[in-house]
Structures are given as C-alpha cells and as structure tokens.
Amino acid sequence: xxxxxxxxxxxxxxxxxxxxxxxxxxxxxxxxxxxxxxxxxxxxxxxxxxxxxxxxxxxxxxxxxxxxxxxxxxxxxxxxxxxxxxxxxxxxxxxxxxxxxxxxxxxxxxxxxxxxxxxxxxxxxxxxxxxxxxxxxxxxxxxxxxxxxxxxxxxxxxxxxxxxxxxxxxxxxxxxxxxxxxxxxxxxxxxxxxxxxxxxxxxxxxxxxxxxxxxxxxxxxxxxxxxxxxxxxxxxxxxxxxxxxxxxxxxxxxxxxxxxxxxxxxxxxxxxxxxxxxxxxxxxxxxxxxxxxxxxxxxxxxxxxxxxxxxxxxxxxxxxxxxxxxx
Amino acid sequence: xxxxxxxxxxxxxxxxxxxxxxxxxxxxxxxxxxxxxxxxxxxxxxxxxxxxxxxxxxxxxxxxxxxxxxxxxxxxxxxxxxxxxxxxxxxxxxxxxxxxxxxxxxxxxxxxxxxxxxxxxxxxxxxxxxxxxxxxxxxxxxxxxxxxxxxxxxxxxxxxxxxxxxxxxxxxxxxxxxxxxxxxxxxxxxxxxxxxxxxxxxxxxxxxxxxxxxxxxxxxxxxxxxxxxxxxxxxxxxxxxxxxxxxxxxxxxxxxxxxxxxxxxxxxxxxxxxxxxxxxxxxxxxxxxxxxxxxxxxxxxxxxxxxxxxxxxxxxxxxxxxxxxxx
Numbered sequence: 001x002x003x004x005x006x007x008x009x010x011x012x013x014x015x016x017x018x019x020x021x022x023x024x025x026x027x028x029x030x031x032x033x034x035x036x037x038x039x040x041x042x043x044x045x046x047x048x049x050x051x052x053x054x055x056x057x058x059x060x061x062x063x064x065x066x067x068x069x070x071x072x073x074x075x076x077x078x079x080x081x082x083x084x085x086x087x088x089x090x091x092x093x094x095x096x097x098x099x100x101x102x103x104x105x106x107x108x109x110x111x112x113x114x115x116x117x118x119x120x121x122x123x124x125x126x127x128x129x130x131x132x133x134x135x136x137x138x139x140x141x142x143x144x145x146x147x148x149x150x151x152x153x154x155x156x157x158x159x160x161x162x163x164x165x166x167x168x169x170x171x172x173x174x175x176x177x178x179x180x181x182x183x184x185x186x187x188x189x190x191x192x193x194x195x196x197x198x199x200x201x202x203x204x205x206x207x208x209x210x211x212x213x214x215x216x217x218x219x220x221x222x223x224x225x226x227x228x229x230x231x232x233x234x235x236x237x238x239x240x241x242x243x244x245x246x247x248x249x250x251x252x253x254x255x256x257x258x259x260x261x262x263x264x265x266x267x268x269x270x271x272x273x274x275x276x277x278x279x280x281x282x283x284x285x286x287x288x289x290x291x292x293x294x295x296x297x298x299x300x301x302x303x304x305x306x307x308x309x310x311x312x313x314x315x316x317x318x319x320x321x322x323x324x325x326x327x
Numbered sequence: 328x329x330x331x332x333x334x335x336x337x338x339x340x341x342x343x344x345x346x347x348x349x350x351x352x353x354x355x356x357x358x359x360x361x362x363x364x365x366x367x368x369x370x371x372x373x374x375x376x377x378x379x380x381x382x383x384x385x386x387x388x389x390x391x392x393x394x395x396x397x398x399x400x401x402x403x404x405x406x407x408x409x410x411x412x413x414x415x416x417x418x419x420x421x422x423x424x425x426x427x428x429x430x431x432x433x434x435x436x437x438x439x440x441x442x443x444x445x446x447x448x449x450x451x452x453x454x455x456x457x458x459x460x461x462x463x464x465x466x467x468x469x470x471x472x473x474x475x476x477x478x479x480x481x482x483x484x485x486x487x488x489x490x491x492x493x494x495x496x497x498x499x500x501x502x503x504x505x506x507x508x509x510x511x512x513x514x515x516x517x518x519x520x521x522x523x524x525x526x527x528x529x530x531x532x533x534x535x536x537x538x539x540x541x542x543x544x545x546x547x548x549x550x551x552x553x554x555x556x557x558x559x560x561x562x563x564x565x566x567x568x569x570x571x572x573x574x575x576x577x578x579x580x581x582x583x584x585x586x587x588x589x590x591x592x593x594x595x596x597x598x599x600x601x602x603x604x605x606x607x608x609x610x611x612x613x614x615x616x617x618x619x620x621x622x623x624x625x626x627x628x629x630x631x632x633x634x635x636x637x638x639x640x641x642x643x644x645x646x647x648x649x650x651x652x653x654x
Binding site for chain 2: 043045046047048126132133134135137138139140142143144146147148149151152153154155156157158159160161163164166167168169170171173174176177178179180181182183186187188190191197200201204205208209216217218219221222225228229232233249285302
C-alpha cells in the first residue's frame with residue numbers, strides 16, 4: 001500500500017496493464033490502493049472505466065453493503081486491499097484467498113464488480129462501480145504510450161533493416177571473392193525492405209483482427225516496452241513539474257512531461273491563439289451538448305459524504321455479539 | 328463529399344490523422360463532410376474533441392452567425408465544405424482560398440474554431456464547437472489501431488532479428504571457410520538481440536518525450552501503418568455486420584470487427600457474466616457520480632432544432648439588395 005509519494009496518476013501510469021478474466025470477460029486493469037483510498041482502471045480496449053474512491057466514500061459504501069459493520073475505514077480497508085488486489089491482477093480465476101469476484105456490465109455502460117470475502121468470521125461485501133473514464137485518461141494511459149511505443153518499434157524496424165542491408169553487403173563481398181558455403185541451407189536471400197514489408201503485411205493483416213489474443217493483444221513484449229515508455233514519461237513529468245510550478249495543475253494532471261527542450265507554448269501542446277484581431281464575430285453561440293466536456297475534469301469521486309462515519313454513528317439496532325470489526 | 332455508403336464512423340476510421348497547425352497549435356484532425364452534415368475530430372494526444380452536426384444544427388448556426396443569410400442549408404453547405412476542408416487538412420497556414428481560421432481553447436476544455444470566408448460577395452462566418460469526445464471514440468480511432476500497429480511492428484522486429492541471426496550464421500560459415508573481405512569496412516558485428524535492444528532503449532528513451540515531433544509523433548511511416556490497420560478493421564467490421572445483424576447497433580458503433588473465428592461471447596469482448604448464484608447482495612447501491620457514463624452513448628448533436636429553418640422563416644427585417652444566398 002502506498003500512502004504518500006507521487007500522486008495516484010503517476011503511480012497508475014507506471015503500472016502495467018494487467019490481464020484479468022472476471023466472469024469470463026477479458027480485461028486489462030490497473031489499480032492503486034492507498035491508505036484509505038483507491039483507484040481502479042479497467043479496459044476492454046473498446047472503453048476505459050474507472051473508479052476513484054476516498055475514505056468517506058469507502059466508509060459509506062462499506063456500511064451500505066455490510067449493515068453490521070461498525071468499524072472505521074482504516075480497520076477494514078487493509079482487508080479490502082488484501083482481497084481485491086489479487087482479484088485485479090490475477091490471470092486465472094479467483095486467487096488463493098477465499099474472495100469471489102463477479103462482473104456485470106450495466107445497461108448504462110458502467111461496470112459493476114462484486115466482491116465477497118470473509119472478515120472476522122462474517123461475509124464482507126464490496127462493489128466496484130466503474131464508469132467510463134475521462135477521455136484524457138485514455139490519452140495518458142493508452143494513446144500516448146502506445147504512440148511512443150509505435151515510434152520506438154518503427155525506429156527499431158528501420159535500424160534492423162539497415163543492419164540487414166549491411167550484412168548483405170558483407171555477404172556479397174565474400175561471394176564475389178569466391179567464398180562458398182559449407183552448408184547450402186545457410187544461404188539467405190538478399191533483404192529488400194519494401195518487398196519484406198509488403199509480404200509481411202500481406203500475411204499479418206488478415207490475421208490482425210481475427211486471431212485470439214492473450215491480454216487483448218497487449219502481450220509481454222509490449223508490456224515491457226510500455227513499462228519503459230511510461231517510466232520515462234513519469235520521470236520527465238516529475239522533472240518538469242519541479243521546474244514549472246506555475247503551470248496549471250489541472251492541465252498537468254493527465255499529461256506526461258511537456259517537451260523540456262521546447263519553448264513555452266511550443267506547438268506540441270495545445271495553446272490559446274493570440275487575441276483575434278478579426279471582424280466582430282458573435283461569441284455567444286455555444287454548442288448546447290456539452291455532456292462530454294464534464295468528463296475531462298471530473299474530480300475525485302466523493303459520494304455519500306453527508307453520512308456520518310460508521311464509527312461515529314449511533315446504531316439504532318440492538319447490538320449483536322461482537323465479532324471483530326462487526327458490531 | 329460523401330452522401331451515402333458506409334457510416335461516418337467507418338469513413339472516419341479509415342481516414343488518416345492529418346496534422347494541422349491552427350493559431351500556432353499542433354493538432355491531428357479527421358473530418359467527414361456529408362451532403363448536409365459533418366463530423367470533425369481533433370486531438371493533441373492529450374484529449375480528443377469532436378463535433379457532429381446535422382442539417383438542422385448547421386442551418387441554425389449559420390443563421391446565428393450570418394444574420395443576413397436566407398438560404399437553405401444545401402445552398403451554402405458546399406461552400407462551407409470547400410473552405411473548411413482545406414483548413415482541416417493543411418499543414419501550413421491558410422490554404423489558397425481566402426478562408427481564415429483561428430482556434431481558441433475554452434475555459435471549460437472545449438475547442439472553438441472560427442472560420443471566416445466570403446460567399447456571394449459577403450463575409451460568411453462559421454464556428455466549429457468541439458467538445459471532448461466519448462472515450463469509446465478514443466479507443467476506436469486511436470487505442471485499438473495503435474495497439475495493433477505496435478503488435479505488427481513488434482512482430483517485424485522479431486522477424487528482422489531472426490533474419491539477422493541467419494545472416495550471421497551465413498557470414499560465420501564463410502569466415503570459417505577462410506573467406507576474407509576485400510574491404511574491411513564491410514565487416515559487421517554479430518547481432519545479439521538482447522544487447523541491441525538494451526542499447527537502443529538506452530539511446531532512444533531519453534529522447535522520447537523531449538524531441539520535437541512532427542505531426543505529434545504520428546509520422547508518415549506510422550500513418551501508413553495506421554491506414555493499413557484501420558482499413559482491415561473496417562473491412563472486417565463490414566463483413567461482421569453483414570453476418571451478425573442481430574448484434575446491438577449501440578455496441579457496435581465504435582467497435583472494429585469482433586473476431587470472426589471466436590465463438591460468441593469470446594473473452595476478447597466484454598460480456599455479462601452468468602447469473603449470480605451468490606448470497607443476497609444489495610444491488611440498489613449505485614455510485615452517484617455517473618457524469619462519465621453519459622459520454623459513451625452520446626447521441627449525434629442536434630441543437631437548435633426548434634428553430635425554423637431559414638428558408639421557412641419570415642424575416643422581420645426589411646430585405647436588403649439580394650446578393651446571392653444572402654437576403
């Protein structure tokens with residue numbers, strides 16, 4: 001459990017996307033469990049869902065799901081971490097602990113994951129209510145890393161193709177000087193990049209969207225590259241934040257480091273234009289459908305805060321025999 | 328202009344992300360202009376914005392921005408296409424036509440692009456009001472293609488590394504049989520994949536987030552690969568839709584083809600679990616912050632529909648001299 005240090009955003013960025021299979025559904029997950037808070041990300045590569053919960057929200061939900069629970073959040077949160085984390089990182093079924101997890105896709109597009117475990121001899125229920133994440137989160141956790149990975153891999157392909165051409169030149173020289181192979185099967189064809197790529201694509205493309213893929217196609221090699229790319233991104237971002245404290249925190253939240261070598265307002269970041277000196281132009285016309293706009297800056301979920309914490313709340317029911325955390 | 332054929336979603340998917348620079352801001356855009364409708368996508372890789380407009384919304388906005396315009400949407404829409412499309416696909420400044428375009432990032436995170444051109448001798452104004460897109464759109468237009476591209480490039484790296492090892496075996500055989508090079512500079516070092524990758528990453532990673540990138544890093548080679556990948560995806564999807572007409576349209580909207588070789592409910596698609604046979608469990612507990620959930624299914628924007636079309640609307644102002652489309 002992390003309770004201090006870098007913000008959850010950076011910690012999540014540096015985590016791998018772990019393949020999980022819950023109720024027969026393949027997902028990739030990232031999660032962060034703090035001292036009395038957590039964030040969970042899920043994706044099936046068609047949508048990304050998340051849940052952000054703080055102490056008050058956790059306390060409230062725990063109370064609703066476990067009527068007899070009379071403990072403050074700290075007292076049961078470590079149990080929740082212990083049972084939930086393996087469920088969100090295991091590739092095959094439930095882990096060694098007794099927790100059971102199931103997943104339902106709600107009609108409104110949300111994801112509901114129900115967890116049942118045992119705490120102090122009584123059943124302990126939990127639910128993760130994951131809603132579609134802001135699009136900026138998909139950009140920071142998937143789009144930018146994947147684009148960076150593609151660039152790196154593209155560079156490797158170019159370098160390796162260049163190396164092959166050099167190997168061919170060496171081979172050509174041996175051959176022209178009369179060298180022969182002791183084993184004919186060692187002979188290779190001259191490498192021609194364009195032909196290679198065309199043949200590769202002709203074979204690979206038909207399989208691209210039809211093959212069954214482990215981890216939704218995010219395989220081990222790509223995971224490794226993702227880790228390298230996001231580690232670098234988070235490090236750069238840290239450096240950048242130390243240097244540019246005046247930058248808006250809101251803008252930075254889901255961004256990797258701005259280019260350190262770029263001047264302020266360099267065109268790789270979206271910037272407001274210079275004041276318009278054009279003809280008068282109506283500016284009051286605003287698009288009325290802004291439902292999407294709210295997502296980008298969605299604050300940390302803080303539900304049920306008006307409800308008093310269980311530890312402070314007088315129980316209206318007669319207390320049963322005290323069993324650990326449950327009253 | 329496309330007026331029939333595949334839906335805008337597929338057409339957009341198959342379009343490249345075009346680099347544009349508006350008001351000094353680097354963006355990638357995709358746009359589709361139909362007969363009297365359009366969709367525009369923008370991204371700076373930190374967010375994706377979109378605007379979807381139909382005939383009624385276009386008519387209404389044109390009316391608000393151009394008070395003297397008295398033409399039905401069809402009469403001026405082709406002009407809008409003519410001037411807007413080059414602005415959304417040009418890499419350098421305004422195109423040959425006289426249109427001026429500027430971009431402002433709104434405080435609420437939206438993007439406002441203002442366009443000014445000349446129609447029938449009078450100024451013609453337009454505005455694109457782009458709001459953050461549903462996260463499913465980022466997944467379909469960026470995440471899945473980029474992941475597929477990464478997989479293909481990773482496969483190429485592996486194949487080329489394998490070819491290099493074979494070249495080395497051939498070279499080794501020549502050398503062991505006493506062959507020598509006529510030019511020493513042709514000699515290459517034996518290729519060792521792990522060492523190569525480590526060296527590559529040591530050099531490439533420090534530059535990854537600091538180098539200035541054209542087209543936000545989505546360079547020509549990657550564009551080409553993107554085109555190949557999404558073309559395949561759209562084709563597969565078409566085939567799939569023909570076969571599985573009973574599938575929910577809503578689910579399909581932003582998806583590429585489901586794996587044709589997978590059984591129904593195969594784990595690469597998110598599916599509801601079997602009915603829970605677990606203990607009674609409160610199901611009425613719903614997370615209250617569902618602001619994000621609305622995005623995934625945001626319908627086509629249809630603002631201002633109650634306002635009558637300009638062609639049917641009696642003008643309360645005395646008519647000026649008729650100049651083309653303007654009354």
